[in-house]
Structures are given as structure tokens and as C-alpha cells.
Amino acid sequence: xxxxxxxxxxxxxxxxxxxxxxxxxxxxxxxxxxxxxxxxxxxxxxxxxxxxxxxxxxxxxxxxxxxxxxxxxxxxxxxxxxxxxxxxxxxxxxxxxxxxxxxxxxxxxxxxxxxxxxxxxxxxxxxxxxxxxxxxxxxxxxxxxxxxxxxxxxxxxxxxxxxxxxxxxxxxxxxxxxxxxxxxxxxxxxxxxxxxxxxxxxxxxxxxxxxxxxxxxxxxxxxxxxxxxxxxxxxxxxxxxxxxxxxxxxxxxxxxxxxxxxxxxxxxxxxxxxxxxxxxxxxxxxxxxxxxxxxxxxxxxxxxxxxxxxxxxxxxxxxxxxxxxxxxxxxxxxxxxxxxxxxxxxxxxxxxxxxxxxxxxxxxxxxxxxxxxxxxxxxxxxxxxxxxxxxxxxxxxxxxxxxxxxxxxxxxxxxxxxxxxxxxxxxxxxxxxxxxxxxxxxxxxxxxxxxxxxxxxxxxxxxxxxxxxxxxxxxxxxxxxxxxxxxxxxxxxxxxxxxxxxxxxxxxxxxxxxxxxxxxxxxxxxxxxxxxxxxxxxxxxxxxxxxxxxxxxxxxxxxxxxxxxxxxxxxxxxxxxxxxxxxxxxxxxxxxxxxxxxxxxxxxx
Amino acid sequence: xxxxxxxxxxxxxxxxxxxxxxxxxxxxxxxxxxxxxxxxxxxxxxxxxxxxxxxxxxxxxxxxxxxxxxxxxxxxxxxxxxxxxxxxxxxxxxxxxxxxxx
Amino acid sequence: xxxxxxxxxxxxxxxxxxxxxxxxxxxxxxxxxxxxxxxxxxxxxxxxxxxxxxxxxxxxxxxxxxxxxxxxxxxxxxxxxxxxxxxxxxxxxxxxxxxxxxxxxxxxxxxxxxxxxxxxxxxxxxxxxxxxxxxxxxxxxxxxxxxxxxxxxxxxxxxxxxxxxxxxxxxxxxxxx
Numbered sequence: 101x102x103x104x105x106x107x108x109x110x111x112x113x114x115x116x117x118x119x120x121x122x123x124x125x126x127x128x129x130x131x132x133x134x135x136x137x138x139x140x141x142x143x144x145x146x147x148x149x150x151x152x153x154x155x156x157x158x159x160x161x162x163x164x165x166x167x168x169x170x171x172x173x174x175x176x177x178x179x180x181x182x183x184x185x186x187x188x189x190x191x192x193x194x195x196x197x198x199x200x201x202x203x204x205x206x207x208x209x210x211x212x213x214x215x216x217x218x219x220x221x222x223x224x225x226x227x228x229x230x231x232x233x234x235x236x237x238x239x240x241x242x243x244x245x246x247x248x249x250x251x252x253x254x255x256x257x258x259x260x261x262x263x264x265x266x267x268x269x270x271x272x273x274x275x276x277x278x279x280x281x282x283x284x285x286x287x288x289x290x291x292x293x294x295x296x297x298x299x300x301x302x303x304x305x306x307x308x309x310x311x312x313x314x315x316x317x318x319x320x321x322x323x324x325x326x327x328x329x330x331x332x333x334x335x336x337x338x339x340x341x342x343x344x345x346x347x348x349x350x351x352x353x354x355x356x357x358x359x360x361x362x363x364x365x366x367x368x369x370x371x372x373x374x375x376x377x378x379x380x381x382x383x384x385x386x387x388x389x390x391x392x393x394x395x396x397x398x399x400x401x402x403x404x405x406x407x408x409x410x411x412x413x414x415x416x417x418x419x420x421x422x423x424x425x426x427x428x429x430x431x432x433x434x435x436x437x438x439x440x441x442x443x444x445x446x447x448x449x450x451x452x453x454x455x456x457x458x459x460x461x462x463x464x465x466x467x468x469x470x471x472x473x474x475x476x477x478x479x480x481x482x483x484x485x486x487x488x489x490x491x492x493x494x495x496x497x498x499x500x501x502x503x504x505x506x507x508x509x510x511x512x513x514x515x516x517x518x519x520x521x522x523x524x525x526x527x528x529x530x531x532x533x534x535x536x537x538x539x540x541x542x543x544x545x546x547x548x549x550x551x552x553x554x555x556x557x558x559x560x561x562x563x564x565x566x567x568x569x570x571x572x573x574x575x576x577x578x579x580x581x582x583x584x585x586x587x588x589x590x591x592x593x594x595x596x597x598x599x600x601x602x603x604x605x606x607x608x609x610x611x612x613x614x615x616x617x618x619x620x621x622x623x624x625x626x627x628x629x630x631x632x633x634x635x636x637x638x639x640x641x642x643x644x645x646x647x648x649x650x651x652x653x654x655x656x657x658x659x660x661x662x663x664x665x666x667x668x669x670x671x672x673x674x675x676x677x678x679x680x681x682x683x684x685x686x687x688x689x690x691x692x693x694x695x696x697x698x699x700x701x702x703x704x705x
Numbered sequence: 706x707x708x709x710x711x712x713x714x715x716x717x718x719x720x721x722x723x724x725x726x727x728x729x730x731x732x733x734x735x736x737x738x739x740x741x742x743x744x745x746x747x748x749x750x751x752x753x754x755x756x757x758x759x760x761x762x763x764x765x766x767x768x769x770x771x772x773x774x775x776x777x778x779x780x781x782x783x784x785x786x787x788x789x790x791x792x793x794x795x796x797x798x799x800x801x802x803x804x805x806x807x
Numbered sequence: 808x809x810x811x812x813x814x815x816x817x818x819x820x821x822x823x824x825x826x827x828x829x830x831x832x833x834x835x836x837x838x839x840x841x842x843x844x845x846x847x848x849x850x851x852x853x854x855x856x857x858x859x860x861x862x863x864x865x866x867x868x869x870x871x872x873x874x875x876x877x878x879x880x881x882x883x884x885x886x887x888x889x890x891x892x893x894x895x896x897x898x899x900x901x902x903x904x905x906x907x908x909x910x911x912x913x914x915x916x917x918x919x920x921x922x923x924x925x926x927x928x929x930x931x932x933x934x935x936x937x938x939x940x941x942x943x944x945x946x947x948x949x950x951x952x953x954x955x956x957x958x959x960x961x962x963x964x965x966x967x968x969x970x971x972x973x974x975x976x977x978x979x980x981x982x983x984x
Contacts, residue, residue: 677805677806678803678806679802679803679804679805679806680799680800680802680803681733681736681799681802682727682728682729682799685727686728686903686904686907689724689727689728689907689911690907693910693911693914696918700918707810707813707814709919709924710919710920710924712858713915713916714916714919714920715821715824715825716915716919717912717913717916717919718825718912718916719824719825720911720912720915721908721909721911721912721913721915722825722828722829722832722908723828724904724907724908724911724912725832725904725907725908726831726832727904728900728903728904728907728908729832729900729901729905730832732837732886734837734878734882734886735831735832735837735840738831738832738840738841738844739831739832741844741848742828742831742844742848745847745848745851748851748863748867749854752854752855752858752863753858755934756860757924758924758925759925760934761934762934763934763939763941763942764942764947765934766860766862766863766934766938766939767939767942767943767947767950767951769860769863770863770866770939770943771954773867773870774954774958776870776874777870777874778957778958778961780874780877780878781961781962781965782964782965782968784878784965784969785964785965785966785967785968785969786968787885788881788885788968788969789968789969791885791886
């Protein structure tokens with residue numbers, strides 16, 4: 101069992117090394133490696149379904165209770181299998197996508213490395229090991245986004261993605277410190293400490309999940325991340341990495357009971373609606389999908405808050421299949437038209453019916469049209485949130501929005517366009533991969549009960565009420581779009597600018613910070629430098645001047661005066677030296693008389 | 706009737722006269738004469754002491770002897786000096802001999 | 808001497824002594840001054856004799872006579888106007904010196920009168936010559952020796968000083984007397 105755990109993480113890494121050094125055969129090696137690497141997770145899944153649980157690790161600081169390692173339980177097995185499967189499919193797709201790419205070995209090796217890190221994250225035993233995987237996927241994502249060196253916008257987008265998620269990761273660090281301080285261990289399944297430490301734990305985890313899963317107001321990085329190659333978008337930014345936030349919430353179920361989960365639920369619900377609005381206003385196909393991802397992840401947050409682990413995980417898996425399908429199809433269109441902007445893609449679907457069919461399957465799933473997979477999973481969320489009126493409303497609105505924002509590009513793809521499509525090289529692998537995921541989207545609806553058993557959690561179920569509401573929302577959304585024909589300009593504008601989050605950050609975070617910095621600098625210059633330090637200098641000079649003046653007029657004058665006095669005295673004394681003998685004699689007589697008087701007085705007294 | 710105070714009184718007067726001469730005369734030789742008078746007064750006093758107060762002390766007489774010798778010496782050397790000065794300066798007036806003026 | 812005899816000699820002698828002493832300084836003639844001084848100091852010798860000091864009295868008379876005569880000779884030889892015929896006034900600051908002299912004399916006299924002297928012997932014998940001789944050769948030998956050497960120095964020094972050209976032996980400048 102331990103071997104399987106380590107193979108799940110190690111095989112993708114080895115495959116990455118092999119692919120990187122394989123030269124022209126890299127893509128083939130990568131596909132083989134990924135398929136091979138998908139096997140151990142499936143074995144783990146089978147074992148976990150049979151009830152087996154295991155851990156394997158090293159004691160890093162045993163005296164302080166810190167270990168690193170991997171574990172096998174229901175949740176980790178499910179996640180690992182998902183990641184492995186989607187990874188293998190996307191790598192198969194990459195063989196076709198990167199057919200004409202000169203740096204293909206680097207690309208596929210990057211994807212495989214990411215896969216290894218992601219497996220490490222979902223199989224982690226304890227928060228410390230999870231943190232390692234968490235950070236690694238963040239760094240690798242940055243590298244993968246900026247893969248295309250010709251794109252000048254890519255590096256900035258990559259850095260933005262990294263910094264936003266990294267800033268949110270502070271929450272994870274704070275939570276871990278607080279957890280360790282309160283409980284003495286960072287293993288899974290602990291209880292939240294009381295008081296301030298507990299608050300830090302809860303808030304920290306929620307903030308970290310928000311950043312990684314592109315929830316409002318930290319959602320802007322996801323749109324920028326679409327500058328990366330489409331396989332990257334498919335693997336990282338729809339199915340796996342962004343889902344890590346949801347995984348964290350599900351894993352920390354025990355630590356987040358009570359108000360932290362409430363916060364997470366609200367964040368998710370609001371983001372679900374906002375993401376949908378953003379998706380409606382985009383002009384780029386991949387950015388529409390990015391907004392959609394944000395929205396769907398918000399739904400997963402709500403699911404984690406109300407429905408329990410199975411509900412959230414169910415939607416995670418179903419969404420992964422459907423969104424990845426959409427991305428893979430979009431990648432084919434991208435190669436055919438040379439761009440992903442909606443203007444260039446007009447009529448691409450009509451020119452390539454196969455891909456269009458695959459696209460449609462994915463769209464139907466994400467839009468929650470029964471009987472596709474994501475319908476069941478999303479409906480479970482609707483059913484679970486029936487107890488919370490606010491969340492229910494928001495979730496339903498998100499559902500309507502999903503229908504609308506997916507219908508819009510679908511119509512663009514279908515409507516006849518003037519542009520010609522070029523046949524994409526490597527078409528077959530791409531189509532095969534997309535078909536695999538599309539097929540999964542069709543059947544994954546059956547996953548609900550097995551998943552609940554596996555996770556030892558309440559079964560996600562759909563009630564007639566929720567099903568009816570969901571379908572109604574879909575129709576409402578689609579109908580609104582058809583009626584309105586186009587999104588109102590004002591809304592589109594705001595949506596395109598990511599609902600002015602950037603402006604908000606600039607006004608509320610950046611501006612005060614810079615103002616404070618300017619004021620402090622001015623304080624430093626005026627008060628400290630000019631005032632205190634220069635003032636000290638000036639004061640010292642003044643003191644020196646006063647001292648010198650005192651010395652000149654006082655001391656020197658005193659000394660000079662004394663000398664002058666002595667000179668005058670000497671002059672007076674000189675007059676005694678008259679040279680006249682008789683005067684000397686007279687003075688002698690005076691002296692003698694004086695002495696005699698003194699003696700006489702002494703004798704008498 | 707002649708007692709010690711009388712003798713001393715006479716000596717005092719003579720001393721005063723000698724002093725008048727020393728302070729008041731311009732010529733160096735006249736000053737020397739004044740000194741002679743003063744020394745003579747001191748001799749008189751000594752004799753008075755010897756006669757009236759301490760008759761057994763012969764050292765008083767010896768003292769008088771010494772003073773007399775001094776008088777002679779002083780006169781001799783003083784004269785030699787005056788001659789020397791007179792040769793150079795053609796004057797023995799104290800008012801003209803002010804080389805020691807400071 | 809009897810007290811009467813002493814008194815008979817003393818008082819007139821004292822008077823002459825003082826008067827001649829004063830007149831030494833009131834005369835314009837240097838020769839006369841020297842002779843007056845001789846008179847004053849010689850009479851003092853008489854007083855010494857009266858006060859029963861024969862040796863010292865005789866000594867005084869001898870010495871003073873020789874000394875004053877030599878002095879007068881020198882004055883006549885070397886001083887301008889030794890006779891005082893030109894009427895130069897050889898005094899200065901007469902009043903001040905007189906005042907000072909009087910003050911000192913009075914002071915000394917007061918001391919003489921006021922002091923409590925030891926028991927006085929009116930008819931005592933002053934030491935005779937033999938005793939003086941013993942004194943000189945005995946206890947006061949050192950002083951006597953010293954005095955002798957001093958006299959020698961004085962003689963030599965005085966001769967040198969008085970010689971033409973001083974001690975350096977230089978020829979006297981022309982025109983010198």
C-alpha cells in the first residue's frame with residue numbers, strides 16, 4: 101500500500117524526467133508515462149473502496165510531533181484517481197496540441213511535474229505535507245502559464261496568479277501556526293482550538309481556499325491565467341489545481357465547523373453569481389470558461405458548507421470532467437482559427453462538427469442539463485441549500501447564469517462565420533482525449549452513491565423540488581439570452597473589468613498604503629532628518645559658537661585682563677626703580693621701621 | 706641720674722640726625738658721613754647696654770670693636786668707589802647716578 | 808667714675824655731639840662737614856670714657872681722628888668746590904627726610920623709655936681690657952678672624968678700585984686727573 105502511495109507521486113515525476121530528455125519522442129513518452137502513472141491511483145481507489153486505510157511517511161521532527169507522508173483514505177483515493185485520470189487524458193491531448201510546438205518536451209515535462217505535485221497534495225497526510233504540495237503546484241502553475249515566450253502578456257499574468265495565490269496562502273500558514281500552537285499537532289482530523297487561535301485557524305483556511313479557488317475578490321488571476329496553453333488551462337485551471345481549495349475545505353471539515361464554514365458558504369454563493377456575470381461579459385472563449393470555473397467553484401464551496409464532503413466532491417469530479425472537455429474542444433478551435441477570441445471563432449463549430457459535438461456535451465453538463473453528470477451534482481447542492489434561503493437564491497441565479505454564459509459562445513460557434521478554419525495538426529489525439537472526457541460527463545451522474553460510501557458521508561441527493569428549480573433556472577437563463585440577444589453594454593463592460601475588483605483593491609488597499617508610505621517618508625525627511633538630526637547639528641554649532649564667544653569675551657578677556665593688570669602693576673613697580681640711591685635708602689628705612697613696628701607689636705600683644 | 710633710657714635716647718637722636726643726612730644729601734660722601742653718624746649712634750647704645758644692663762658681657766665691647774672696624778672699612782671702600790665713579794662721570798651727585806633706573 | 812663725674816662729662820659731651828652732628832649737614836662746605844663729623848665722633852669717644860669704657864673710648868678717638876682727616880684730604884683732592892664757596896645746595900627733599908628722621912628718632916626713644924630693661928647697675932664696672940682681650944681671643948675668635956679677612960679684602964679692593972684704570976689695569980684716559 102505504501103508502495104502504491106509513493107508510486108502515485110513518483111511515477112509522474114519520473115515520467116517528467118524521461119519526457120524532458122526524450123527529444124522528439126517526448127510527447128509519446130509523456131503520454132505513456134501519464135497512462136502508467138494513472139494506474140496506482142486507481143489501485144488505491146479500489147483498495148480504499150474495499151475499506152483499506154494506510155499511511156506512509158517519515159518522522160521529520162518527532163519530538164515536536166511533525167511528520168511528512170502520504171495517506172490512503174476515501175477522500176484522498178477519490179481525489180488521486182480523479183487527478184490521475186484527468187492528467188492522463190490531458191497529456192494524451194497534449195500529444196496532439198503540441199504537435200507543432202518546438203518546445204514540446206518542456207511543455208509535457210512541465211505538465212507531468214505538475215501532476216506529481218498535485219498527487220502529493222491530494223495524498224498528503226497532515227497539513228504540513230499538504231502545504232508542501234500546495235506551494236509546489238502554485239510555483240509550477242506560474243511556470244506553465246508563462247510557457248509561451250512570444251506572448252508578452254503571459255509573464256505578467258503568471259506573476260499575478262502566483263502572487264495572488266501566495267498572498268492567500270498566508271492564511272494557510274497562519275492557520276497552521278495557530279493550529280500547532282493550540283493543538284500541538286498539524287495532523288488531519290483535529291479539533292479547532294478555542295478563542296483567538298481557533299478564529300485564526302478557521303479564517304486562515306478559508307482565505308487560502310479562496311485564493312486557490314479564485315473566489316471573489318481574489319478571482320482576477322484566473323482570467324489572466326488563460327494566457328497559458330490550453331492543456332494547462334484544462335488540467336490546472338479547471339480540474340485540479342483550483343479544485344485544491346475545495347479539497348482543503350472538505351479535508352478540514354472538522355476544523356471549520358460553525359462560523360468558518362458559514363463564511364466559506366457565503367463567499368462561494370456570492371462568487372457563483374459574480375463569476376457568472378463576469379463570464380457573460382467576456383470576449384474571449386477561454387475567459388468565459390475561466391469565469392465559469394470561478395462560479396462553479398463557488399457552488400462547490402456552498403456544497404462543502406451545507407451538504408458535506410460527498411456533495412462537494414461529487415460536483416468537483418463532475419465539473420472536472422465537463423470543464424476539461426470544454427477546454428479541450430476550445431483548444432481544437434484555437435488551433436483551427438489561430439485565436440480564442442469570440443470574434444475569430446465565429447462559425448468554427450459549424451466548420452468542425454465533431455469538435456462542436458464534444459463542446460456541446462461539455463456545455464450541457466456544466467449548464468446542468470439533465471441527465472448529464474454535472475446536473476446531478478449541482479442539483480445536490482441546490483437540494484442541500486434549501487435550508488438557507490440566501491444561498492439558495494444565489495445558487496439558483498448562478499444556475500441561470502451558467503446556462504446563459506455557455507449558450508452565448510455556443511451560438512457564436514454555431515452561427516455561420518466568414519473566417520476559414522485551418523485543420524489542426526495532431527487532431528486525432530485531441531479528439532480522442534476530449535471524447536473520453538465527454539463520455540465521462542455523460543455517465544458520472546451515477547457516482548453519487550459510491551462516492552458517499554467511499555467518503556463515509558451523507559449521500560448527495562436531488563429532490564424533486566430542487567430538480568424542478570434547477571431545470572427552471574436553466575430555461576430561464578437560456579431564454580433570457582435568446583430574448584436579449586446580447587448582453588447589455590454596461591454590464592459587459594463591468595464584467596470585462598472583472599467587476600472592478602482591481603480598482604477596488606487599488607483604492608482600498610494600494611492607495612492607503614502608498615499614502616502612508618509617502619507620509620512616513622515625509623515625516624522622516626522633515627522631522628527626523630531636517631528636524632531632529634539637522635536640528636541637532638545646528639544646535640551643536642550654535643552651542644559651539646556661544647561657547648567660543650564665552651571663551652573669547654569671558655575667559656580670554658579674563659586672561660588678557662589679568663595680563664594687563666600685571667603689566668600695569670609692573671609699570672607701577674618700575675617707578676620704584678628710580679636709580680636714585682637716596683630713594684632706595686629711604687625705602688630701606690621705611691622697611692626697617694615697619695619691621696620694627698611689627699616686632700614691637702608682637703612683643704606688646 | 707644717667708640711666709640706660711637716657712643713653713638710649715641720646716643715641717636715638719643721633720641716629721635720627723644721621724638718617725636725615727642719608728636721606729637728604731645728594732653727594733655720595735655726605736651720605737657716607739650720615740652712615741658714620743648712624744653707626745656712631747649704635748656704638749653708643751651698645752656701650753649703654755654694656756654699662757648698665759649686662760656688665761659682665763665682654764661681647765658687647767667686642768661688638769663695638771667690630772662696628773668701629775666697619776666704619777673704617779666702609780669709608781675706605783666707599784671712597785674708592787666714589788673716586789672711580791668720579792673719574793668716569795665727573796660727578797658724585799646721586800641725582801646724576803641713576804643708571805639703575807628700571 | 809662717680810655718678811656726678813659721669814654726669815658732668817656726659818651731658819655737655821652729648822650736647823656737643825648732637826649739635827655738631829646736625830651741623831655736618833647744614834654746611835655747604837665739604838671740608839667743614841668732615842671736620843664737624845670728626846668733632847662729633849671724637850666727643851662720642853669722651854662719652855665712652857665717661858661710661859667706664861676706657862679701651863673703647865681711646866680707640867674711638869684714635870680711629871676717628873685718622874679716618875676723618877683722610878676723608879677730608881680726599882674731599883679736597885677730588886670733589887669740585889670742597890670749600891662750598893659756590894653755594895651749591897647739596898640737599899634734596901629736605902622736609903620729607905627730616906620728617907622721617909624725626910619720626911624714627913622719636914620711635915626709638917619711645918622704645919627706649921617704655922621698655923622694661925633688666926636691673927640697672929648705676930655704679931657697675933664695665934669690663935676692663937684684659938677681659939675684652941680674653942673675649943676676643945676666646946669666644947669671639949671666629950668673628951675676629953672674619954673681620955680680619957674682611958679688612959684685607961676691603962684694603963685690596965679699595966686700592967684696586969681707586970687705581971687708575973680700575974682693576975683691569977688700563978691706562979687712564981687722557982684728560983683725567
